[in-house]
Amino acid sequence: MALMQYAPLLLFLLLFIAMIAGIPIAFSLTFVSIISAWLLWGYNGVNVVISGIWSTMNNFTLVAIPLFVFMAVLLEKGGIVADLYDAFYKWFGFIRGGLAVVSILVGAVVGAVSGVVAAGVIGLGLIALPEMLKYKYDRRLSLGAVMAGGTLGQLIPPSLNMVVYGAITGVSVGSLFAGGISSGLVLVLLYCAYILIRSYLNKDFCPAMPPEKRPTWEEKIKSLKKIVIPAILILMVLGAILSGAATPTEGAAVGAFGATLFAAFTRRLNWPLIKEVCIETLKTSSMVGWIIAGASGFSAVFSGIGGNALITQIAMSLPGGKWAVLALSIVFIYFLGMFLETTGLIMLAAPIVSPLLAKLGFNPLWWGIVFMTMLQTAFLSPPFGFAIFYLRGVCPREIKIEELYWSTLPFIALQLIGIFLLIMFPQIAVWLPKMLVK
Numbered sequence: 001m002a003l004m005q006y007a008p009l010l011l012f013l014l015l016f017i018a019m020i021a022g023i024p025i026a027f028s029l030t031f032v033s034i035i036s037a038w039l040l041w042g043y044n045g046v047n048v049v050i051s052g053i054w055s056t057m058n059n060f061t062l063v064a065i066p067l068f069v070f071m072a073v074l075l076e077k078g079g080i081v082a083d084l085y086d087a088f089y090k091w092f093g094f095i096r097g098g099l100a101v102v103s104i105l106v107g108a109v110v111g112a113v114s115g116v117v118a119a120g121v122i123g124l125g126l127i128a129l130p131e132m133l134k135y136k137y138d139r140r141l142s143l144g145a146v147m148a149g150g151t152l153g154q155l156i157p158p159s160l161n162m163v164v165y166g167a168i169t170g171v172s173v174g175s176l177f178a179g180g181i182s183s184g185l186v187l188v189l190l191y192c193a194y195i196l197i198r199s200y201l202n203k204d205f206c207p208a209m210p211p212e213k214r215p216t217w218e219e220k221i222k223s224l225k226k227i228v229i230p231a232i233l234i235l236m237v238l239g240a241i242l243s244g245a246a247t248p249t250e251g252a253a254v255g256a257f258g259a260t261l262f263a264a265f266t267r268r269l270n271w272p273l274i275k276e277v278c279i280e281t282l283k284t285s286s287m288v289g290w291i292i293a294g295a296s297g298f299s300a301v302f303s304g305i306g307g308n309a310l311i312t313q314i315a316m317s318l319p320g321g322k323w324a325v326l327a328l329s330i331v332f333i334y335f336l337g338m339f340l341e342t343t344g345l346i347m348l349a350a351p352i353v354s355p356l357l358a359k360l361g362f363n364p365l366w367w368g369i370v371f372m373t374m375l376q377t378a379f380l381s382p383p384f385g386f387a388i389f390y391l392r393g394v395c396p397r398e399i400k401i402e403e404l405y406w407s408t409l410p411f412i413a414l415q416l417i418g419i420f421l422l423i424m425f426p427q428i429a430v431w432l433p434k435m436l437v438k
Contacts (some may be wrong), residue, residue, distance in 0.1 A: 002394065003085075004171040007040075007306075007307075007311075008305055008306060008307030009303055011032065011302055011307070013076050014035075015028055015029065015032050018031060020224070025292070025294070025344045026069065026290035027290070028253050029291070029294030029297065029347075030049075030290075030293070030294035030298075032298060032303075033048055033052075033294070033298040035298075037049050037301050040301075040305060046289070048301060049297035050297075052297050052299060052300025053297050053300075054210045056167070056293070057292065059251060060249055061163060061167045061247075061248060062164060062167055063162075064252035064396075065163055065289075067253050067257075068158055068160055068163070069280045069281045069284045069285050069288075070256045070259070070277060070278075071113075071256045071258075072282045074256075074259040074260065074263055075262065075263075077268075078263040078266060078269075079266070079268060080113065082127055083225065083227075083230075083266075084106045084109055084110065084230060085128055086223060087223040087226040087227050088102040088105050088221045090219055091220055091223070092105070094213075094214045095208060096196070096205075096206075097137075097198070097200075097206035098208070099130075099132045099135060099142075099144060100137060100199075100206055101316065103132070103145040103149040103191075104123060104145060104188055104195070105149075106128065106147025106149060107120045107146075107151070107152045107153070108149070108151060108156055108184065108185075108188050109227070109230060110150075110152075111152040111154070111155070111159075111184070112153075112157065112230075112234045113230050113237075113259075115152050117154050117386065120149030120151065121147055121151065121387050121390040122393070122394055123150070124146045124149055125146050125150075125390070127392045128412070129394075129395060132145070132206075133396075135209060137206045137207070137209060138205050138206060139399070139403070139407075140407040141195065141205070141206065141349055141407070141409035141410075143391065143404055144409075144410060145191070145195065145411075147379075147380055147388065147391055147407070147414075148380065148408075148411040148414075149191070149349055149393075150387060150391075151387050152187065153381060154372065154375055154376040154379060155181045155187065155372050156180055156182060156185075157176070157375050158177060158182035158238070158241075158251070158255065159176075159177070159372065160288070161335060161343065161372065162176040162177060162180060163248060164292065164343055164346050164347070165368060165371065166248070166368075168347065168351060169212040169355075172365070173248040174242055174433075176369065177241055177248070178242055178367050178432045178433035179365060179366075179368070179433050180220060180434045181238075182428055182432045183372075183418070183422060185327060186421060187312065187373075187376075187415065187418045187430060190412060190417060191411065194414055208305075229265065229266075232258070235253055236254050237251050237252070237255040237258070238251070239252055259299075291342065291343045291347060294347075307352070311352050315360075322360040322361060323389075329356075329357060330351065330370070333345065333349055333353070333435045334374060334378070336348065336378070336380065336386075337374065337378020337381055338378070338382070338383065338385070340382050341386065342375045345378065350371065354367060354368070363426065363430060365429065365430055365433060366422070366429045369429035369430075370412075370423070373415065373418060374419065376415060377412055377415045380412050380415070381408070381412060382405040387408075388401070388408065391404060
């Protein structure tokens with residue numbers, strides 16, 4: 001009886017053993033859930049896993065995932081990062097720290113039109129990083145700015161992870177998108193302030209561009225046309241969703257169609273590009289789908305053996321009340337984020353933690369935004385932060401992985417400051433959803 005009481009914890013132990021053995025997380029989740037259900041309840045126990053997978057996957061909101069992925073990949077392959085960087089570079093590149101600030105701003109806009117972190121980090125790593133190194137910017141700050149800017153797509157909508165989180169927890173995806181805008185802008189301001197202050201205090205840290213390299217006003221004005229189409233695309237997608245004119249899935253379809261028009265308008269649309277984009281979309285969507293399916297089966301077994309009740313019992317017995325539970329939840333998500341892919345993290349943590357915090361009286365929408373901000377921290381956290389390895393694949397070979405690790409630390413600290421602000425001033429996360437979402 002005592003063993004059965006702690007069976008949910010043994011389930012997690014089996015999962016981590018499977019992952020340590022090198023089995024991909026999607027198949028680790030599926031394997032552990034099926035084997036555990038069979039051992040606990042016999043052959044009929046497998047029906048619990050199947051039912052859990054079906055109830056999650058039979059959700060129309062998840063159709064938005066391949067549509068948003070298609071939009072993101074098409075924009076990335078269509079050169080949107082280069083276009084945006086060129087425009088922002090001409091307006092802000094001449095000030096101290098300006099190129100690093102441009103990386104943050106471009107990352108925010110790319111996030112707002114794609115929602116896929118890889119597109120931002122890899123694009124900035126190929127375009128912005130060489131420019132910063134060329135003008136003798138501090139190397140660690142340059143690396144950190146690229147990763148921090150590139151991961152803003154995790155928080156600034158449309159975000160794939162927000163779609164997954166909303167589908168799993170029942171929180172409105174449109175409200176998550178609206179809350180992500182205000183919270184994402186807070187992080188943008190923190191990043192830019194940090195870069196500009198450090199550059200101001202040390203003129204050699206991120207030196208200004210030489211006068212002869214600075215663009216003319218005519219070049220600046222001409223560069224603005226490169227941000228017109230991304231701005232229209234942002235208004236089309238987010239405007240349709242936030243106004244209530246379209247569901248997130250319909251908004252994703254609008255975005256995919258708009259991205260196709262963008263590629264056609266810029267004369268970059270051709271059959272090889274379409275084929276490459278479709279293959280990448282299939283790969284990414286399949287990976288996300290397998291993770292969601294595996295985690296759904298795992299969650300069904302975990303709940304079936306009393307896992308949620310055990311976690312609630314442990315949480316209620318903690319000294320410090322609901323704030324101690326909140327702090328422990330944040331630490332738990334941060335720890336998982338050091339090792340897990342974000343979709344898997346959502347599927348593992350959200351069904352357990354989110355209902356518990358809602359039961360304790362926390363606003364589910366507010367907690368969803370805090371959760372999403374923690375996921376952005378996970379992208380940068382050593383040893384397995386995905387942004388680190390995205391950038392490692394495209395940065396100069398002389399840059400070692402240890403330097404990438406060190407470069408993330410100031411921006412992780414800024415993200416934690418952002419989370420602290422969300423806790424102290426929860427209106428940051430919820431005022432815009434209340435005003436915009438119909």
